[in-house]
Amino acid sequence: MKPMLLVKRVLPACALALGLLFAGQQAAHAEDDGQLMASGSSIRDQASLQRGARLFFNYCVGCHSLKYVRYSRMADDLGLTEQQVMQNLNFTGAKFDEQVVSHMPADDAGKWFGKAPPDLSLEVSAKGSDWVYTYLNTFYLDPKSPIGWNNTTLPNAAMPFPLWELQGEQTAVTKPGSGEVEKLELAHPGKLTPEQYQQATRDLVNFLEYVSEPAALQRQHYGIWVLLFLVAFTMLAYLLKKEYWKDVH
Known part of the structure; x- marks a missing residue:
């Protein structure tokens, strides 16, 4: 078979196989996780990555680590200087070339939340950006919960809602007779409008997607x-x- 003819026959077959594989993975996520909100994240958006990093280090790093990422690598990838990172994003006293590690003692975290908060380095890789985005948008007040909050994406989650002052307080509307949550309503608005909060969580998910594979930025560039x-x-x-x-x- 001539080389060009072989290429013309093999490449479409490979593209079809990859397409079917990707479609199968998407279908599996949809089947496992139900209807998810589209995050619309893009690690090429550097401004979004910077805003997401600011949200993470202001609201999340107190409990969650990113042990597979160093401050220095993050600065290079996000277009930040060492001074900007150390003054605005480093609240744990770590050195510039050290990993992002929370200072919350694991034993205390286990007492307070039932278990230590997980490292978020691979959270998006494990569950997908849409799942994490939906999770951050579906917290609601639950007086029956020990922490006062619940989540429709991950019911009975042990994590308190760290972004409540930004989004506000949502309440659940249940289906009559079943007690199943039908929808969420914003009872008390937060500092951000719903559209602004969705953009903020999109930025945060975008940053966590970058964290899950920092080399992806270089790979896309090359x-x-x-x-x-x-x-x-x-x-x-x-x-x-x-x-x-x-x-x-």
Whole structure:
């Protein structure tokens, strides 16, 4: 079989296989997690990553670590200087080249919340950006809960709602007779409008998506140049093939 004919036949088949695999993963997430809100996150949006980092270090790092990320690496990827990171994002006294580790004692956390808060380095990789985004938007007041909050995405979650002052307080509207949560209503508005809060949680999820695989930023940057090289190489190879085979009948 001629090389170009082989490429024309193999590439569409590979693309179809990858498409089916990706569709299958999406279907699995939809089946496991139910209807999720679309996060719309994009790690190419550096401004969003910076806003998400600010939210994480102001509201989350007190309990949650990012043990697979260093402050120095984060500064390089997010376009921040060492001074900006150390003054605005480092509240634990860590050094610039150290990992992001919460100072909450695990034993105390277990007493307060029932278990130590998990490290969030791989949270988006494990559950998907849409799941985390939906989770952050579906907290509601629950007087029956020991912590006063509950969540429709993860019922009986042990985590208190750290962003309540931004979103406000939601209450659950249940279906008559079943007690199942039908929808959530904003009973007491927070500092942000619903649209602003959704953007804030989108920024936070975007940052956590970056954290789950920091190399993805570099890979996307180099990927464009690799594709251009492959296109140029393919054209040269095709011209070379024509030159070699021009006298073959």
